[in-house]
Amino acid sequence: MSIGHTLLGLLESGPRHGYDLKRAFDEKFGHDRPLHYGQVYSTMSRLLKNGLVVVDGIEAGGGPERKRYAITDAGITDVAQWLATPEKPEPYLQSTLYTKVVLALLTHRDAADILDTQRSEHLRSMRILTDRKRKGDLADQLICDHALFHLEADLRWLELTAARLDKLREAVAAQ
Amino acid sequence: MTAPAGSLLAAERLRKAYGPTLALDGAEFSIHPGEVVAVMGPSGSGKSTLLHCLAGIVTPDSGTITYDGRELSAMSDARRSALRRSEFGFVFQFGQLVPELTCVENVALPLRLNGTPRKEAERAALTWMERLEVDDLRRKRPGEVSGGQGQRVAVARSLVTGPRVLFADEPTGALDSLNGERVMELLTDAARSTNAAVVLVTHEARVAAYSDREIVVRDGRSRDMERVV
Amino acid sequence: MSVRRWAADLAMGVRFAFAGGREGWTRAVLTAVGVGLGVALLLLTTAIPNALAVRHEREAARTDITFVDSGQLPSGSNTLVVANVGTDFRDDTVRGRALEPEGPRAPLPPGVEKFPAVGEMVVSPALKRLLESDSGELLRKRLPDRIVGTIGESGLVGSAELAFYRGAEGLAPHIDGGRVTRIDHFGETDPSSERMDPVLLLLVLVVFVALLTPVAVFIAAAVRFGGERRDRRLAALRLVGSDSRMTRRIAAGEALAGALLGLVFGAVFFLAGRQLAGTAEVFHVSVFPSYLDPSPVLALLVAVTVPAAAVLVTLFALRGVVIEPLGVVRTARPARRRLWWRLLLPLGGLAMLYPMVGQGRANGDFNQYLVVGGVILLLVGVTALLPWVVETVVSRLGAGGVSWQLAVRRLQVGSGTAARMVNGIAVAVAGAIALQMLFAGVDGDYTEDTGYDVMRAQMQVSVPSEVPVAVAAGKFRRTEGVEGVHVYSEGYLGDRRRDPEKSTPLTVGDCAALREIARLASCRDGDVFAVRGAEYDTDLGSLSKPGRTLYLDPTYAPGPKSREIPWTVPRDLKDARPRIGMTGGEQGGFLVTPKALAASAVPGLSGELYLRIDRSAPDVQENVRNTAAAVDPLAYPMTWAATEKSGRFTAIRTGLFAGAACVLALIGASLLVAQLEQLRERRKLLSSLVAFGTRRRTLGLSVLWQTAVPIALGLLLASVVGLTLGAVLLKMADTAVRVDWASVLSMTGIGAAVVLVVTLLSLPPLLRLMRPDGLRTE
The missing domain is CATH 1.20.58 (Methane Monooxygenase Hydroxylase; Chain G, domain 1)
Structure with a gap:
């Protein structure tokens, strides 16, 4: 299963914080194996590097979980391709x-x-x-x-x- | 969209309603000689209606069906019946063999409907029964043979006139997997050897696996999977 | 097993019979109509003996002229002179009496309230209707008297009887104990238990059996309507846990429901039929509805037997059937039908009838048990033989078109159902053919060979002695349609005034007339001849001595005194040789030309006129009868039999034809039901046959063959058995065996019509079932 494509897909409905993404993933797909925070950060940084997501904003208080991600057009195309x-x-x-x-x-x-x-x-x-x-x-x-x-x-x-x-x-x- | 070049039987924009239920809503179809096409889809999706329209048993409310360059929906009922007798063959799920006739008489029936003398028809029937490995049942009546045997008799009957298109509607629906596969093997082998096209309506993947390609019917619309991919 | 369980199961079956929506209802009503018609026919039949008895009583109660005791009764205040003035009108007999009461206490005939005066008459309702109608105009001329009332039901033997009583005077001198007599009461003093003509009894017995056997067969078939559907329902009951005995009882309950409803229908049909029977006339016999009163015992028997039979037939039919939860299994393939025991039935029947062959009406009564048993065995033999015949023939049928093949194969698989359906038809037709043969034969027997020479004369009128024959002859000559009249005056000569030992007839006529009845060497007016050597004339030789005095119209004790007119044998008596006369016999005695007869002798002679008529002239006979009535009320016209087209058999044939047609139509309806049920069951198959291009015509034809083959076989067998039975019955009645091909053909024709109609009616549903909807698997 591709966690990257899944997180990308979840972002399609709107920008989210890393913490929100983990929670949404766990609710919908991770019934028996919740995602580790580390997995989320490493995946998001890979997606960021590939230009599929951008950082939409950082809330006060710092820390990686405070970054808000948004999907790019390239990201949307990537999800569509994966689904098809x-x-x-x-x-x-x-x-x-x-x-x-x-x-x-x-x-x-x-x-x-x-x-x-x-x-x-x-x-x-x-x-x-x-x-x-x-x-x-x-x-x-x-x-x-x-x-x-x-x-x-x-x-x-x-x-x-x-x-x-x-x-x-x-x-x-x-x- | 127009029928692909070289197709033997093609349908465009078929619509057919039974009362308020829309069975077909713009379905498309085409098949080449020697091709086996599976028609798949959930039950109630219009698979059988598509087959009935293609075979000229039912006339669609609108749309065109072309068989061998001729417009099927423009033909009279008698012409279409004659076409079914001579150029099409049919296998159904069950209830298709005349229970009173012996197996060989059942197989010979389409030929006799075409006016072939009895002796000759039964000789031809026997040849086909041999190919389908049921020639030892010739004197038995359908009630005395197993489902798989009966279905093979039905396949023999569908092929006895040397049809150019064979319509099979859930031909293995009433059989266990071993018998079903055997019937499919024999049916497709026989069809390929005579270069007949086979329209195979089924909801079983392992049966559909005997086809060359499949189309999916959903809510009265068809989807040709080969073109999509 | 408790009674309550039984009752509960039966009640459940009754409920099932009416459940199932329109279809269930249709089946139940059809069964009920079938059973109802059968029951009505049964009730009607059980009522017939009673009806005949009532008729007999009424007939006895109004008897007046008994041909005995004539003239012994002296005139008194309680006497009545009655004259038979009955006449014929076309094919109908009109019972007529002239009444002359001789005192205030003269007996009134039954159904009459007051003696009609001279010039008045009371008539039966049917005669009144006839006289008032256009077609009765000719009769009205003959019966001009004023109608002053109608004869009540107690004075009539049937609703359609034509009868009248008219007032008269001056009848006493005509009393002869034959046509005119004096009575002091109506009714037979000594009601002789009149023995029924054995042949008539035979007819009645055969009618009963021939009508009731198909009814029984039909009732048996009717309770099995919708059998296959019922079997499936029963299988469903087994699935939810009812055991096999319960299931059988539920099935019996269903049959019971149909039979009970059928009883109700039957009662209604019977009451309607009774009224209808009041207007019908068969064999010139009509009855009043009130006559048709089935005896309570017989009615009760019907009410108990029919439902019981329905239950038994159902249980019997389920005998070879195992109802399993998942469907009905016919136990193994039934063994091939055997011929020998099936042949036993008709052969047994023949054996029972055979000893009575040639018995005729002369040798006393037929053994009723043997007749009924024999006829039943023969007819039931049809139902036993037919399944074998159908099976045997069908299994040999071969080559033919696809439609033929489909039909034949279908019959080969299940010929029993087909045969059962046709059984009723076959029995009805066999019975009807035999009956018609018997009727035709016996009827022909009655009209045949009367000996009358109908080439020379076709009617004869006897006129009383006081009517001058010449005047009467003139009137007849002027009657329309009469071509010639031979006039004779006839009397009897005895050797003594009273109680003569020897006697011989005397006939007066002109030379031409005399030559018709004897061979004369020469003849001039004034000659007297003695016919030598005529049959039955033994006394002439001793009486014909010239100069001997003989007495015309001698008195025979104890009768009233006759005229006793002396007549002397003339000296110049000439000899004549006999010749077969117009009545078919030789006229013996003396032949006298008019001039040779003394005027004094005339009152001792009565007139006989023989008429040659133009048979093609319309109503010529009625004109003659009218003339006769005008000549004298006691003039008695007779039509010689061979000229009369017997209408009796036509009526019977029409009746039988209608009856058989009804039975056949009924059976056709049940055939149709079976056919439709079978078609519905094959819906999927029919659709797939259409898919691969089977023509509608092919399937339609196969349905036709499927009905036609068993019916054709049934009719063939029925014809053979019917003709055999008819021939045996005719031989028993000692009558020449003639085949009434018209009835055979008409019966077969109705059978064929039934096939056609059933096929035609099953075509629309067939076409509907052939639509591809049947192919849809979901």
Whole structure:
């Protein structure tokens, strides 16, 4: 999961302090693993260096947590690109995909597109596996089937998410 | 958007409403000879309606469907029926075999509807049943064979007229995964060997994986994933 | 198992019968209508014996002329002279009596309140209607008397009976115990339990059985309307936990509901039918609605039997069915139908009827049990044989178009349902064919071969002795449509004034007339001939001695004194040889030309006129009858049978035809229901067939074949059984076997019409079901 893209996405709705960013991330995505402050500072400084965010202002009292960040145009483009690029189909993608979907909803992008794109990517892999399975021996078939079933599980989760996008949108907006 | 060059069957801006429900709302589609296209989408999205329109079973409220350079929606019901008899094949999820006819008679049925003499039709039917590995069922009635076997009989029937387009609506929907995959394998192999185009409506990814590309139907609108990417 | 559980389950079934929205209602009402019609017919049939009994009583109560005791009764204050002045009008018989009360205590006929005076008459309501109508105008001329009242129901044997009583005077001299008699009461003093004509009894028995068997078959079919849908409902009940016995009881409850509602419908239909029966006339027999009063025991029997039968039939039908929670399973593939026991039924029926072949009406009553049993076995044999025939034939049907193949294969899989549906039709048609054959044969028997030479004359009028025959003949010659009249005066000669031992007829006529009845070498007016060697004339030889005195119109004890006019055998008696006369027999005795007859002999002779009429002239017979009535009220015209087109059989045929058509229409309705149900069940299949381009015509035709094949087989079997039964019955009645092809064809025609109508009516739903909506999986 790309923390940088996630924080960038969170900034799209308006400038925030580093402390706010950590709290928002923890609430929405970090259910079991809260972000360390250090992770936030190092990520933000990398983004700052790459020109994706700027420092919008520093409140009195000093300290790194008092810096307020804002996203740049380059930053917005970066988020859009990241969302539109399907993940390489592999097991245990859900946390990344989930983040992407929520971010898309938060930033008023079309979450269904993300799902369709991802499905297409998955199918591409599945076609290759299916083709190999058809041409291979029994061992090949069993190995391919294992992969296919995993991919299918992801896809089914995708379909389910897509079917629940409206509910998710409400939930995300409420937070 | 116009139909891509070389497409066998193409649809543009299809709209179809059943009462107040809009089943299709500007759907597009095209397929080339020998191509297998999966039509995916959540249930109720209009997949089946798209298939029915493409096959000329249902006439869309507006939009055009071109088959082999001819405008399908301009044809009379009788012409479209004749087209379905001779150039299209159909496989459905279930309930499509005539329970009283034996399997070989079921497979021969489309040929007989076209006027082929019984003997000849049944000989051709048997050839296809052999290819789909169900020729030993020829004397059995559909009620006496398993779901997978019945579905293979249905596939044999859909191919017996040498159709140029094969329409399959959830062909494996009622089968377990092993049988479903076997049916898909046989269906796509047979279609490819005759250069028939296959319109495959399914919601299962592993079935869709037998296609060359997929389009997604959502809320009556279609999305051709190949062009997007 | 407690009664309460039973009742609860049955009640649940009753509720189910009416649940299920419009469809449930339709099914329940259809079942009820079917059962109701059956019940109404049953009630009507149980009422028929009663109706016939009432008719018989009424007939007996008004009997006047008994052909016995004539002339013994002296005139008194309590006597009445009655003359039979009945007539025929077209095909109808009009019962007519002239009444002359001889005292204040003269008996009134039943249904009449006051004796009509001379020139007045009281008539039955039906006759009144006829006389007042345009078509009755000719009859009105014959019965000009003023109508002063109507005959009450107690004096009539049917609502459509034509009858009148007219006032008369001067009847006493005509008393002969035959047409005119003196009575002091109406009704038979010694009501002879008149034996029914065995052949008529046979007819009645066969009518009962032939009508009731299809009704029973139909009721059995009616309670099974909507069977497949019910099976699914029952399966759903099993799923939620009812056990298999409960389910059966619930099914029985459903059938019971239909049957009970059917009983109500039946009662209503019966009451309506009873009123209708009051206006109908079958075989010239009509009844009053009040006659049709089913005996309470029989009505109760119907009320108990029908629901019980409905429950039993349902349980029997579910016998081979296992209702599982997930659907209905027919236990294994039923074994191939066996022929032998099915053949036993009709063969048994034939065996029961066979001993009575050739018995006819001369050899006493038919064994009623054998007749009923035999006919029932033969007809029920149809229902047993038909499933086998359908199965056997259908399994051999092969090549043909797609529609044919679809239909045949469907029948091969489930021919039982089809056969069951057609059973009713087959039984009805078989019964109707047999009945019509029997009616046609027996009817032909009655009108055939009367011996009359209808080429020479077609009507005969007898006129009383006081009417001068020449005058009468003149009147007939002037009647429209009459082409020629042969005039004779006839009398009887005896060797003594009273109780002669030997007698011979005497016939007066001109030479031309005499040549019609005998071969004369020569003839001049003034000649007298003796016909030598005529059949049944044994006494002429001894009586024809010239100079011997014989007596015309001798008296026979104990009758009243006759005229006893002496007549002397002339010396120049000529011989004549007999010839077959117009009445089909040889006329013997003396033939006298008018000049040779003394005026004194004329009162001893009565006139017989033989008329040759133009049969194509409209109402010529009615004109003749009117002339006869004008000549003398007691003049008696007869139409010779062969010229009369018998209307009786036409009426029966129409009645049977209508009855059979109703039964067939009813069965058609049930066929339609079954057909629609089957189509609905195949909705998905139909849609997929349409998807791959099946023509609507192909599917429509397959529906047609599917109905037509079993019905064709049913009608074929019905024709065979019907013709066999008809032939056997005719042989039993000792009547020549003739096939009434018209009825066979008409019955078959109705059957075919039913097929067509059922197919046509199932086409719109078929087309609707063929729409692609059925393909939608969600």
